[in-house]
Amino acid sequence: MVQTLESPATTALDDIPVRFRWRALLSLLRPRHWIKGAPVLVAPLVTAPVAAAGHAAPLGLTLAAFLAASSTVYVLNDLRDRDADRLHPVKRLRALPSGRVTVRAATLLLVVLAGITAALLTLLPLVVAGVVGAYVAVNVWYSLALKHQPLVDVSVVAAGFVLRALAGTVAAGLPVRPFLLICVYCACVALSLGKRRHELAMVGDAHRSALSAYSVPFLDHVVVVNLVVALAGYVAFLWGLASPYGAVATVVTFPFATFTIYRYLQMVMVDRSGGDPVVDLVRDGPMRAGAGLWAAALAAVLIASAL
Structure with missing residues (x-):
């Protein structure tokens, strides 16, 4: 009982x-x-x-x-x-x-x-x-x-991250960057759908009623679409920042950004992971390395531009 x-x-x-x-x-x-x-x-x-x-x-x-x-x-x-x-x-x-x-x-x-x-x-x-x-x-x-x-659920979750980025931008007295918000939104939709895919594949739709409207092939396609748009938004955001910082940051970090995306897709579609994106980031070695190098490269460009 x-x-x-x-x-x-x-x-x-x-x-x-x-x-x-x-x-x-x-x-x-x-x-x-x-x-x-x-x-x-x-x-x-x-x-x-x-x-x-x-x-x-x-x-x-x-x-x-x-x-x-x-x-x-x-x-x-x-x-x-x-x-x-x-x-x-x-x-x-x-x-x-x-x-x-x-x-x-x-x-x-x-x-x-x-x-x-x-x-x-x-x-x-x-x-x-x-x-x-x-x-x-x-x-x-x-x-x-x-x-x-269905779909509204993941959109709301992603909107929560957009509101975080928006609040931080406004609190720092900075202008709102639409491409950054688009990037955050699409990336978070992809992560949320990856989590739904994991649940659907592992336990079916009994745990979450919205899962009955999804299928694994459908989720695979939508995850990829959102990650592509997120990557495009990321490039457009960085490229639009003050030159030469924006252009340099785009070129230097792009390989790490794409590798992190590839590894996430591999984990979700091949390794059947993705149930908890936070755990995936912390525990998976290649994911951790890719994200870490991405952050380090971006930080290096930031520091160099501030000197």
């Missing part, structure tokens, strides 16, 4: 040491996924590193607001999806579906996180606070309904 708060079986929580209960509770915040807040800093740093460095305080507050907001959304999702997650071979091990955290404790954590997010919003410029607020509103809507709509 699955253990829930309403079941007497949850008394087994009393046998879990307090430190492990706290660890399970904190896991609901998904600290491993805080790396997804990177667009807040990366977008302005790549666009204009000197200007971004001069806005460290508002950028730090913006990042903190997004981290708190994303953790709030994660807890809300886990609360709503705990029954469905028990059907997933990996997600069933999470703190709520496994019974290591009670619904009551997770709800209290949700309220605290929502309060922290609201407090941080009051410290941000009005426009930036509006972007973060839009992120929260869209993701709550996603949790309640949009996650069940």
Whole structure:
């Protein structure tokens, strides 16, 4: 029988040491996924590193607001999806579906996180606070309904990353770069669809209702299309920056960008990976090397241009 708060079986929580209960509770915040807040800093740093460095305080507050907001959304999702997650071979091990955290404790954590997010919003410029607020509103809507709509679900997830990049750009006082936002959007749609492909291939459509509208061949095609557009947007964004920095950055980083894309496609379509893009990036050696060299090359050009 699955253990829930309403079941007497949850008394087994009393046998879990307090430190492990706290660890399970904190896991609901998904600290491993805080790396997804990177667009807040990366977008302005790549666009204009000197200007971004001069806005460290508002950028730090913006990042903190997004981290708190994303953790709030994660807890809300886990609360709503705990029954469905028990059907997933990996997600069933999470703190709520496994019974290591009670619904009551997770709800209290949700309220605290929502309060922290609201407090941080009051410290941000009005426009930036509006972007973060839009992120929260869209993701709550996603949790309640949009996650069940095919293609809309991945579009909303990608929009969350676009809002991060947009907020960071505005917080640094920089002009919005449309090609950068297009690149971020398409890349994140591809990663989200890669995750859907992995779920469809591994566990079928029982875990997520939107999966019934997908097929593996369809997802393969759409992932490739979005990665091609993302790469084109990346090149157009860099090329449009101040010369010679933009042109040099484009030429130097292009091979690493394409290799990272190729490796991701290989992992998804050949190795049947892609279930967690963050884990793929951290654990896969070739992916880590490609992304690391890409970042190093871009940083080298940034530093050289600032000297």
